[in-house]
Amino acid sequence: MLLAMSIGVAAVVVLTSLGESARRFVSDEFASLGTHLLMIAPGRTETSGGGPSMFAGDTPRDLTIRDAEAIGRSRLIDEVAPMVMAQAKVSWGGKERETPVLGGTASMRRIRGWTLAQGRFLPDGDPERDSGVCVIGSKIRRELFGPRQALGEWLKVGDRRCRVTGILAEEGRSIGMDVEELVVIPVAAALALMNRPGLTRIMATARSHEMMDRASEEILAIVKERHQGEEDVTIVTQDALLATFDRILAALTYTVGGIAGISLVVAGILIMNVMLVSVSQRTAEIGLLKALGAPRAQILRLFLVEATSLSVAGALLGLVLGVLSRVTILYFYPALPLTWPIWAIVAALATALAVGLGFGVIPARRAAELDPVAALSHH
Amino acid sequence: MIELRQISRDFEVGDQTVHALRAVDLEIRAGEYLSLMGPSGSGKSTLMHILGLLDRPTSGTYELDGKDVTALDDAAQAAVRRNEIGFVFQFFHLVPYLTAAENAELPLVLSGVDPAERRERVSAGLASLGLSERADHRPDQLSGGQRQRVAIARAMVSAPSVLLADEPTGNLDRSSGSEVIRLIEDLHEQRGLTLVIVTHDQEMGRRATRQISMVDGEVEEDRDGARP
Known part of the structure; x- marks a missing residue:
């Protein structure tokens, strides 16, 4: 049960960390291409309507080497x-x-x-x-x-x-x-x-990052002039690509983290079971505490604290496990920019705490509601 | 001073109602030594549970030192148990993984007494029961008589005014049983403790100044040696 909790926490931390790292990896990779990059592809991508051919004639005009040379002559374009x-x-x-x-x-x-x-x-x-x-x-x-x-x-x-x-x-x-x-x-x-x-x-690079938008407009203008007034190209900038990848990978990270989170819930249910068994094993002790003057609230607190400590202990173990797997991963793939998103660690610990408290409530209530007379005669 | 008025306690067993106590009226003066006797099922244990606030009567009122404790909520009843009432059980009910001293300390932990004072009161309590040597032993390292003495130390550590003993010698041999009884009687005499002992044992019951016999949930006989 401790193991389940620690595996859950480790999974959340490692998987979100991997997701984060993939995101970093991709953005670093894009950055290595230079952030001034513009990609010009033939054909117009319409966000609405029936597709490019309805507006731009039957087929888009080809992009030619001469088009590239014309673009290259712009003052805004470097290469x-x-x-x-x-x-x-x-x-x-x-x-x-x-x-x-x-x-x-x-x-x-x-x-x-x-x-x-x-x-x-x-x-x-x-x-x-x-x-x-x-x-x-x-x-x-x-x-x-x-x-x-x-x-x-x-x-x-x-x-x-x-x-x-x-x-x-x-x-x-x-x-x-x-x-x-x-x-x-x-x-x-x-x-x-x-x-x-x-x-x-x-492929073209703008002279500076600030010139990207203007360069993009100018390329459109150049192509339009050369293609009899049709803007039949699509320009994708580095930023747009990067943003798209970023969104996809972020969504992926959350999804994977969420799935790992489910394992925390499973761990919570295990904790609940352990606590229920513990309550029934210690029925006589609970009865005794009541007889000695422990109010219901105190017994409730006692068992909640126990459930929470169990899950937090599991979570800490999970963090250790996470650290170990990170070291292992880095050992085999040293190039991977593995990061520890702080939010993932905090979220995993908070979930563990919440799970312990949440699933501890039922057993703790059961303990608190025990009838002392019946509990004392229980063996 | 304990005053029970028209106390009834019904239990639902299947679809039948069992009347464990039927409109019991009982007054116990402070410092009295009282034994509750009767065959099993006579209601003597139920009466003791109600006296100890472990159980609530179905109807009737219970006044302890002029205060109606049946009306109190759970937390307030727990406080009364903590401060006014000590229990000694037939099966000792010591926590197996705690030492004698820690067991005796439990009520003080529950009422939040600070550790230094706890230690002092516990060692004084254990000493008065001749258990100083055994303070660090766990229950399984103690004899039955010693265990029951630890339980007595635990009952007395918060200086209650009422001690309720449910068959305190029921699980002990004759000699340690009579030793335990003598210890309890000493406490009663020295501290003016109100003592209620539930027992099957006629001989032990007769030692009390006041003897109450119960049958079918009613007080059958109330012999008060102090009042002719």
Whole structure:
């Protein structure tokens, strides 16, 4: 029963802590992308009405490399990176692998903050030109080349060939793509490979965080001018994305914490049972206390205090358990920014206290209402 | 001074009503030594429970020192039990995991006396009953007679004016039984305690100055040795 209470409290603390940490992790990750980021996607997202096509013609116009260049010329924009995402077969020396292929430009690396383990990234220059080079992730390098030198080799991507000029450093995952498995080719090559005219995204960074709103308006204006008066793009800012993730993860944290809270109620019921057994075992003693002049209120208090101490003892044990599991988790996943939300600890302790009091009432009342004559003759 | 007027106590047993006490009138003067005798089911124990405020009468009034205690609420009745009435039971009713001294201390703990004074009163009480050596023993390390003496110490520690003893020797051998009785009688004489003993034992009952025999919930005989 003490165990049940402590597991309940530990669960609440650890799970909310994990939820909180996930939230932190995501926001840190977003922050690492830079808070000046604007993502421009083709197509208009309407919050009402029958969808984009009703207002913007049959299909939205494609976003082109020229659109990206036009956006890049704005004074408010620092860097701009046209982007195409696809899956393609990548092969070398008879080994083949299906992997995400990203069409990008030199600015891509600067926006994403990627670093290279070896070689160079895509060269600066006209994004409309296919320079015939590519940069690969470390996992792809390992899987295709093994111990051999990859730099300078000709890699086949889809039906095109490119020379490997760089290998991306292992830096884990950045939102939405696994850098280790990525093959980056020039955006023009990617468009040709996919045989389509439109970009998947344009990523742009504003010169400062304060300019985000204005930059966003200006991009809309630029696109509208270039697309015959249609605002057929959607701009998502870093903040908006972050806020959405934040809301989702916060809701998740509360849900998980709530579920863990249910275990506290179960623990409370166990405490109630223990107390009821204790009351019936000590019936004669309770009768004696009454005979010796303990009023009903005093006996009630006595048993409430006992139930509460039980649950608080369990809760403290649970905190210790929580600390231990935190240490264990950190031992295995040192990168996880595990936090202790104070509110979670306070809430767990308060719930334990309330549960002890709440479920202690019934047994305590039973003890207090015992008839002393009957209680004394009970053996 | 105890005054019972028209005290009745009915119990519902199944769908029958059992009249444990039928309109009992009884006056007990302060400092009296009284024995309650009668066969089982005669109502003597019920009468004692009512005297000790462990039970409420179905009807009638009970005045203790001129105060109607039947009308009091639970907390006030508990206070009367704490301050005015001492109990000694047939089965001792000591708390098994407390020492003799701690058991004797219980009523003082309940009335919130501070620890230093508690210790003083308890050790004086135990000493007067010849239990000083046994103060740190738990009940299972004591003989029956010693246990009952601890119970007496507990009953007397808050200096009550009435001592109610329910078959105090019922669980003791002859010699420790008579020792316990003598101790109780000494307390009665030295402190002017009102003493009520419930017993089956004719011989013990006859030691009391006033002997009351009960049958079927009524006082059958009231022999008062002090009043011819």
